[in-house]
Amino acid sequence: MNEGLYPDDDTLLAELSRVVDEIDRPPAGLVERVQFALALEDLDVEVARWERADALAGVRSTGQGTITFTVSDLTVMINLTKVGLGHRIDGWLVPEGEYGVEVRVAGHESATTTADDGGRFVLDQVPRGTTQIVVYIDGDSCRRTVVTPAVVL
Amino acid sequence: MTDARTAEADPPWEGLRGHDLYAACMHAARMGNRAAMDRLVAELTPLVWQVARGNGLDRHTAEDVVQTVWLALFRHLDRLADPRALAAWLITTTRREAQRVGARPSPVPLTDELAESVPSTQPAPEAEAVRGDRDRRLWQAFARLPQRCQELLRLTVLAGRAEYRLVADALRMPHGSIGPTRGRCLKTMRDLLEAQGGSA
Numbered sequence: 001m002n003e004g005l006y007p008d009d010d011t012l013l014a015e016l017s018r019v020v021d022e023i024d025r026p027p028a029g030l031v032e033r034v035q036f037a038l039a040l041e042d043l044d045v046e047v048a049r050w051e052r053a054d055a056l057a058g059v060r061s062t063g064q065g066t067i068t069f070t071v072s073d074l075t076v077m078i079n080l081t082k083v084g085l086g087h088r089i090d091g092w093l094v095p096e097g098e099y100g101v102e103v104r105v106a107g108h109e110s111a112t113t114t115a116d117d118g119g120r121f122v123l124d125q126v127p128r129g130t131t132q133i134v135v136y137i138d139g140d141s142c143r144r145t146v147v148t149p150a151v152v153l
Numbered sequence: 154m155t156d157a158r159t160a161e162a163d164p165p166w167e168g169l170r171g172h173d174l175y176a177a178c179m180h181a182a183r184m185g186n187r188a189a190m191d192r193l194v195a196e197l198t199p200l201v202w203q204v205a206r207g208n209g210l211d212r213h214t215a216e217d218v219v220q221t222v223w224l225a226l227f228r229h230l231d232r233l234a235d236p237r238a239l240a241a242w243l244i245t246t247t248r249r250e251a252q253r254v255g256a257r258p259s260p261v262p263l264t265d266e267l268a269e270s271v272p273s274t275q276p277a278p279e280a281e282a283v284r285g286d287r288d289r290r291l292w293q294a295f296a297r298l299p300q301r302c303q304e305l306l307r308l309t310v311l312a313g314r315a316e317y318r319l320v321a322d323a324l325r326m327p328h329g330s331i332g333p334t335r336g337r338c339l340k341t342m343r344d345l346l347e348a349q350g351g352s353a
Binding site: 005006009012013015016017019020021022023024025026027030031033034035037038039043044045047049050147149150 | 187190191194195198199202203206212216217219220221223224225227228254287288291292295306307309310336339342343346
């Protein structure tokens, strides 16, 4: 029966090509999110990974809840609360430090703040949309910039 | 898609393809030209995506890896002198990053994703339903292939499209062995399809 449907390898490859394209093409807006993530003044950055808790596995746009990003020795936790049309972001950096934090949202001005000596920061009224968090670490020995992937929040 | 650019003077890579396009864009990107970076991202994100997915990443993790790979490229652009090495660099970096974030080689998520995505793409009159069923079987057989086969076939699929002819060069395999390996992968896929056939 398969010989009937896919008589030769070219036919099978052509069908596979079509099915891969229909089922597994890149997500809508991915190119734009990459371009947004790259639109930084200085591209000498480390990229943090989004750690998904089991309950959120596979869920990208949570709307509310806690999201954790990590890169080597730094963890960035943010808690989102819907406020009107935007979000309130409660963040926590571990290890703690008075680092600069910038929240970039596509089509809006960046929101910036500085974490307190416990590593905590709060930003009110952050617009929803394609979002990237940038942490500026000014250590004794080095300056580093850590960014998250651009995600839709 | 080109609308946004028509108002400006044509960029120097306009009308170029393949390695020439990459060479012009990489040169401009090194000078800090953001439009050149955007053009490379638009051109080659499908390649990075297929490699990420072909190495066992779920769609969400794959999306993060795609972004990470592009940020890494532009951070290290000066180290990549030869534009002919660009596709190979993207493939290698994506594979490494996929391993780093712990790809899980399980066919189950693919099947779940399929259940979500297939019915929504098309309205389903009878003929569409039959084709949908056939496509589902094809995808399930594909998802059960070894990762090496999945990646090779995804890249073959891209290489079949004009703008991706160079992908074949980027595969880190001896040229003569790509054909036979692909043949074995397709044979395995036919066996998997055959095995499904009995149940329906």
